[in-house]
């Protein structure tokens with residue numbers, strides 16, 4: 261979507277995967293969906309160095325609102341859990357130098373059963389703008405998919421009519437996944453700044469593998485529609501939660517960088533292990549994710565437990581690449597590849613580095629055989645720079 265926003269994949273924090281629809285502020289005051297939670301996460305983005313690393317958006321997800329609209333047909337934030345209101349919350353977030361995101365659903369109700377925006381798009385778009393909201397995630401529960409080619413572009417136009425820059429995340433294609441018809445990625449990319457293509461991420465290695473494989477298959481060539489202002493969204497980063505090992509957390513960070521994915525953390529910034537924080541704030545990996553060309557990486561090799569992805573990055577003619585090992589055969593895999601095997605060519609020789617730690621592997625021609633060591637359920641992330 262050409263609205264000047266999301267020129268690189270958005271970075272920030274999103275409540276859903278970790279905090280879900282916990283509305284019990286009586287018995288679970290520290291984890292319920294409340295203004296306090298979002299203010300706390302905003303504070304920590306600043307205090308813990310995430311803002312400096314590029315993380316900017318603090319995003320509310322489902323379950324923030326009351327079960328009915330007010331007399332003026334407007335959406336209302338739950339008064340017990342958001343006593344100061346959304347405008348106060350956005351001011352707080354803006355004072356931190358951050359941006360606020362909110363959630364709604366193009367349908368009669370949200371997925372958790374709260375009022376949806378169907379038939380109220382202009383009222384709701386204006387409400388979000390008046391509240392000082394900077395991003396909207398529009399879900400697609402409780403509406404026939406036949407209405408989506410109308411509804412998602414129309415809500416984008418409604419947001420535009422407010423004259424407030426609001427980044428627009430669409431769940432539209434995710435509701436068509438596995439269906440008879442391929443999504444219209446051209447229309448989606450013209451209407452949205454980012455779009456969910458596939459199932460929700462859950463806190464597990466299996467869930468992560470399922471998403472990586474869906475994106476590797478690239479059905480409908482959705483990777484071609486990614487670029488500045490328009491991103492495929494494989495869902496939240498679950499680094500720092502319960503389900504991934506250290507190596508598997510590195511896999512997600514490396515793959516989200518290669519896929520030019522939004523980096524929206526779905527975790528608890530109050531309880532992050534140091535090695536998880538280091539992965540989330542790794543400058544070299546974030547630089548690949550934020551590469552200004554905005555070209556989405558693609559899977560170029562897949563055989564059994566090994567897959568290789570490459571992504572064109574700056575400086576011109578350079579490539580980032582990942583070698584992912586799904587294998588669980590205990591010893592690290594020693595894998596031999598020529599750069600030409602990965603589709604990397606064009607220069608006489610390349611400097612190859614390891615991205616996470618910046619270590620030099622060496623200078624190689626595209627036909628040199630290079631041996632990479634990849635841990636079980638782990639990743640090697642490299643960069644090849646023309647010499």
Ligand SMILES: OC[C@@H]1[C@H](O)[C@H](O)[C@@H](O)CN1C(=S)Nc1ccc(F)cc1
Pocket residue numbers: 276321322370371372399431460
């Ligand atoms: O409620 C919103 C939630 C998150 O926003 C996900 O990112 C969306 O893809 C959809 N979504 C879903 S399906 N939530 C949900 C899932 C199960 C349930 F019983 C109640 C709500």
